[in-house]
Amino acid sequence: MRLRPLLGAAGAALLLLTGAPAATATAAPALHEAVTVDTVGRIAADGTVTLSGTYRCQSSSGPVFVSSSVSQGASTARYGIGGTQAVCDGAEHRWVNTGRPRPGALVPGAAHVEATLVELRTFSGLSLPRFHAVQGQAVTLTQG
Numbered sequence: 001m002r003l004r005p006l007l008g009a010a011g012a013a014l015l016l017l018t019g020a021p022a023a024t025a026t027a028a029p030a031l032h033e034a035v036t037v038d039t040v041g042r043i044a045a046d047g048t049v050t051l052s053g054t055y056r057c058q059s060s061s062g063p064v065f066v067s068s069s070v071s072q073g074a075s076t077a078r079y080g081i082g083g084t085q086a087v088c089d090g091a092e093h094r095w096v097n098t099g100r101p102r103p104g105a106l107v108p109g110a111a112h113v114e115a116t117l118v119e120l121r122t123f124s125g126l127s128l129p130r131f132h133a134v135q136g137q138a139v140t141l142t143q144g
Contacts (some may be wrong), residue, residue, distance in 0.1 A: 032058045032090070035066060035117040037137035042144045047103055049081050049141065052096040055117050057088035057132045062121040064088050064132065066095040072111045072141075079105055086117060088132075108143045112136060 037053040044050075051068045064086040069078040082097030095115075117132040 033132045035133040043141045048100045060088040064119040
């Protein structure tokens with residue numbers, strides 16, 4: 001009996017078997033921390049912007065907030081739009097942030113929003129941020 005074909009088959013089987021756990025290990029993990037942005041935001045006649053979405057976080061040792069910012073067009077200026085205190089209990093929650101940038105800074109139409117789920121942790125007497133999740137999203141600001 002020739003050993004070479006058997007060794008080749010055994011080697012191929014070993015490669016398949018050792019590759020299988022790696023494929024399983026890279027499967028999508030359970031979603032523990034995330035933030036989303038709704039695709040439609042509102043801009044009132046007075047320039048007040050309202051943005052919203054969802055968040056989920058597992059645990060925290062300090063206060064956690066969902067912050068958001070918006071930019072429009074080719075401008076590199078980003079405008080902070082409020083902040084919502086978050087509850088990190090593993091469940092999905094809604095967030096809604098409202099703010100009014102300088103008059104005329106934003107108009108109805110296409111925009112880009114970035115939402116950040118950030119925790120403030122105290123370390124040696126300093127509050128330092130720990131980012132749980134960040135999401136950028138193209139949105140449409142509608143009048144209303």
